[in-house]
Amino acid sequence: MTATLDRPRDATRALVTRSFATDRRARKDHPLWFLVPALVVLVVFFFIPTLFNFIYAFTNWSSFKTEIDFIGAGNFVDLFSSGALLTRLWITIVYAVLVAVFQNLFGLILALLLERDTRVNRAVRVAFFIPVIMSALAVGYVFQALLKPDGALNGILGFLLGREVDIAWLGSTTWTIVVVALIHAWKWMGLSMLIYLAGLKTISDDVVEAARLDGAGWWTTLRTIRFPLLAPAVTFNVATALLGSMNGFDIVQATTAGGPGGTTELVNIFIFRTFGQGLFAQATTMSLVLFLMVMILAFPVIRILRKREDVL
Amino acid sequence: MSTSTSERGRIRPVRVVQPIVAVLAAVVLLGVPFWIVVMTAAKDQASALRPDLRVPQEWHLLDNFATVITDGRMLAALGGSLLVMVPSVLGVLILGSMAAWILGRRSSRWLAVVYALAISGIVLPPAVVTIVLLLRQLGLAGTAVGMIGVYMGMYLSTVIFFVTGFVRTIPVELEEAARVDGASPVRVFAKIILPLLMPVLATATILICLYIWNDVFYALFVVGGRLDTLPLNLFQVASAGLYLQNWHLIFAYIILMSLPLLITFMIAQRKIISGITSGAVK
Numbered sequence: 229m230t231a232t233l234d235r236p237r238d239a240t241r242a243l244v245t246r247s248f249a250t251d252r253r254a255r256k257d258h259p260l261w262f263l264v265p266a267l268v269v270l271v272v273f274f275f276i277p278t279l280f281n282f283i284y285a286f287t288n289w290s291s292f293k294t295e296i297d298f299i300g301a302g303n304f305v306d307l308f309s310s311g312a313l314l315t316r317l318w319i320t321i322v323y324a325v326l327v328a329v330f331q332n333l334f335g336l337i338l339a340l341l342l343e344r345d346t347r348v349n350r351a352v353r354v355a356f357f358i359p360v361i362m363s364a365l366a367v368g369y370v371f372q373a374l375l376k377p378d379g380a381l382n383g384i385l386g387f388l389l390g391r392e393v394d395i396a397w398l399g400s401t402t403w404t405i406v407v408v409a410l411i412h413a414w415k416w417m418g419l420s421m422l423i424y425l426a427g428l429k430t431i432s433d434d435v436v437e438a439a440r441l442d443g444a445g446w447w448t449t450l451r452t453i454r455f456p457l458l459a460p461a462v463t464f465n466v467a468t469a470l471l472g473s474m475n476g477f478d479i480v481q482a483t484t485a486g487g488p489g490g491t492t493e494l495v496n497i498f499i500f501r502t503f504g505q506g507l508f509a510q511a512t513t514m515s516l517v518l519f520l521m522v523m524i525l526a527f528p529v530i531r532i533l534r535k536r537e538d539v540l
Numbered sequence: 541m542s543t544s545t546s547e548r549g550r551i552r553p554v555r556v557v558q559p560i561v562a563v564l565a566a567v568v569l570l571g572v573p574f575w576i577v578v579m580t581a582a583k584d585q586a587s588a589l590r591p592d593l594r595v596p597q598e599w600h601l602l603d604n605f606a607t608v609i610t611d612g613r614m615l616a617a618l619g620g621s622l623l624v625m626v627p628s629v630l631g632v633l634i635l636g637s638m639a640a641w642i643l644g645r646r647s648s649r650w651l652a653v654v655y656a657l658a659i660s661g662i663v664l665p666p667a668v669v670t671i672v673l674l675l676r677q678l679g680l681a682g683t684a685v686g687m688i689g690v691y692m693g694m695y696l697s698t699v700i701f702f703v704t705g706f707v708r709t710i711p712v713e714l715e716e717a718a719r720v721d722g723a724s725p726v727r728v729f730a731k732i733i734l735p736l737l738m739p740v741l742a743t744a745t746i747l748i749c750l751y752i753w754n755d756v757f758y759a760l761f762v763v764g765g766r767l768d769t770l771p772l773n774l775f776q777v778a779s780a781g782l783y784l785q786n787w788h789l790i791f792a793y794i795i796l797m798s799l800p801l802l803i804t805f806m807i808a809q810r811k812i813i814s815g816i817t818s819g820a821v822k
Contacts (some may be wrong), residue, residue, distance in 0.1 A: 246623070258645045259725050263654065266639035266696055269631075273693025274661055280670035289673075341562055348559045351565045354809055359570070361801045363754040365771050366794040370573050370780055373580070373591040373787055380576050380592050416570070419816070426817040440626070466545075475665050477757040482778075496668075496757060503669055503761065512669045519665055526663035 278519065285513040291506030303513040306415035312498070313517060320474055320518075322407055322493045327473035332465050335420025336458075340450070342421070353425070356418040362412055364415060368482020370396065371411045375483070396485050401491045408492055413477050416472070420465045427456065427461030474522055588788035600649035604792035617773035620656060623684050624759075624769060625752045628691040632748060633741055635692070636699030641733055643700065644707030655704065661697030666690070668761050675762065682766030690762050691755075695748045706740040707733070743815035753801060770797045 273539040285303055289296045307313040338356060342349040359367060374380050375397035386393040397407050408513045431454055439449045477496040480486065486493035486501065493501075572593070580591040582601040587594075608614055643655045671690055672681065680686030710733070718728050756771040764772060774797060780792050805812060 253732065255646075257719060257725060257728075260641050260642060262642045262725070262729070265657070266635040266700065267654070269635060269689065269692050270658060270696055272674075273689045274666060274696075275657075277667035277671040277674050277693075278664070280673060281667040284670055284673065299662040338565070339701070343557070344558070346559065348562055352562045354813075355566050355570055357805070357809075357813065358574075358802065361750060361805050362798050363756070363771050363774070363794075365754070365756050365775055366798060369774075369790055369794065370577055373791075374573060374576060376591075378590050380572070383592050384572070422813060422817045478754075482775075489544050499669060500757070500760065508669060508673075512667075515665075515667055515669045521665065522663060522665055 270430050281516040281519060284509060285516045287509050289509040289512065291508065299509075303509050307510065307513060307517075313514070315490070316493055316495050316498045316514065317517065317521065319491070319493060320403065320476075320521075323405060323412075323476065323480075323494060324470050324473040325491075326406060326409035327412045327416075327476075328469040330410055331416050331420050331469045332462065334417035335465060336424050338417060338421040338429060339424035343425065344464055351462070353418075353421065356421055358418070359415045360418045362415070364478035365411075365482050367411065367415045368479040371414075371479075372483045385509060399488050401489050404484060404488060404490065405492050408480050408483055410471075411483060412473055412476060415479065416469065418491050423465050424458065427458045431457045470527065471522065472523075474518070545801045577791045577794060580787050581795055583788050585788060588791075589785060591787045591791075601789070601792070602684045602787050603810050605796060608789055608793045608796060610790070612777055613768060613773065614770070614793070614796065617768040617770045618769050620684075620763075620772075621753060621769040624687045624691065624763075624767075625749060628695070628752055629745055629748050631688065631692045632695045633744065636696050636744075637703050637734060637737055637741065638729065639696075641704035641707055641729055644704045646692060647711070655700075659697045659701040659704075661694060662701055666694050666758065667738045668758060671758075672761050682763055684763070685742055687759065687767070690758060691752055694758070695751065698747065699744050702740050702744050703737060706737060739815070742811070746812055746815060750801070752813045 284296075286298055286300060287296050288299045288302070303314075314520075342353050342356075377394045377396045377399070379397075380393055381397065382393045385395075398404050400407075435453060435457075436449055441452050444452070475496065476494055477500065479498070480492050480494055481497055484492045486497045495514055499511045499514050499518075502514070570633055575593060576591055578601075579593065579595060580588050582599045583596040584598065584600050586597065639658065642653060643658070675681040675683075675686040675690075678686070680689065697780075714732055714736070715728050718732050721730070754771055755769075756775050759769050759772050760775070763769070768776075774793055777793070
């Protein structure tokens, strides 16, 4: 082991871990029972419920009966034929994509705006991080008040335009999904901003300087040099925004509760609602569908995260 | 920074415009919502019916705080929040670090599978409905212990992921020295590894506190109606009769509930920000 000391760190790590596996002493020095408590908690509170998902989605478990019987794929057929399943899945995907786009766009613009290390910029950065630490539910209520037809936003618009404005921001069956996605992005853009700022810091000044000496303007430098070098930050931000919003609940529940007409009913809101109605099997089925959807989308994401694990 | 080096000698208009734009963005995007929260929280019920930008004629901020704390059962909710958050965070930090130490130091095909499964919870959503069923079978439904278990199951993955990466950067030689002196694995872990993990554990603590303190979705399923936490209480009072349209009370509640995290953040913002961003991108 000590022979590898003077190698570069990354190479050393691979060698050290490999030689450890074959080293019998390693077993005594790093006993496996250290894994046991964490694995017990994970198995009981994470894996068994997940396994249950695959079982109870095929039953008629509900609050109306004491017996739980297998009914095959009945829940899937019902949810599929009523359109409930595909509609909610589609709404959730649209929401997740909109959030990922807005959150990254705002985060990147803020990072570029606040890039220089001045006192004003540092203060503004801190301010934009406040929504991140606030409860999403609270953020939802704030925006519900702000966006009411007789709320403050319409008041401000009316003042600026000089006439009465009464747009129902949260009452459109087409556009409200965009509005709630914007609220979600508002809450989390401070985090994206920080990640982008950290990414911008890692770009060496020499590269940017060289481009500038070649006559490239701010925009060309950003588009051709800095943005490509931000790739890791983009991956991280997009992945977390997508996964976070697919699992979203609080903001939408607090602003629209799934309305109007169910057009903002995310999978999690559907699960919560059907669970509240005592339709446990239906809720379980939807929970399983969400699990499968995230898993399909998450495999590439996990690969990316694992590649970066030593960086994080 | 790069703008300054290339344009020596003359003041660029950007230097003047940028701070103005920055402050303006903060005022419009953050100032307006926060202004409404504080102003509405300071109004009486009649003038808070329509939350707007107006400054209250009489300030009722403290009265509203008092109403929320007494009628809104806020102290019980605060107790509930702390009751589930503190053990959950301590639990995931200790169990997660123990597991991560082994996963970071040893390697085999079997352990690679264990590691992949252990960190899968970072992306995979918890089975929120069947957790309730399982807790019933275990006799933990609606209890703080059940909630703590659920949170630990959800966030162990995050800790294991963060800490395993960090463990691998700690030279094994540091452990060797202690081992030569005859220290047991428990001792090596507690005396050598755990203190070295402090920076990464601090980051994990911040993240997990943020998640648990603000969680309402999982709490609704697991302890809803049985045990109050701050977000659960906010959800119940805001959606039930008492606070319907009582924006002054809802916003007073929101301010009080956000204060602990806000104060912590203001005190330690530099550390928190560098902790969260450190190495997220390289």
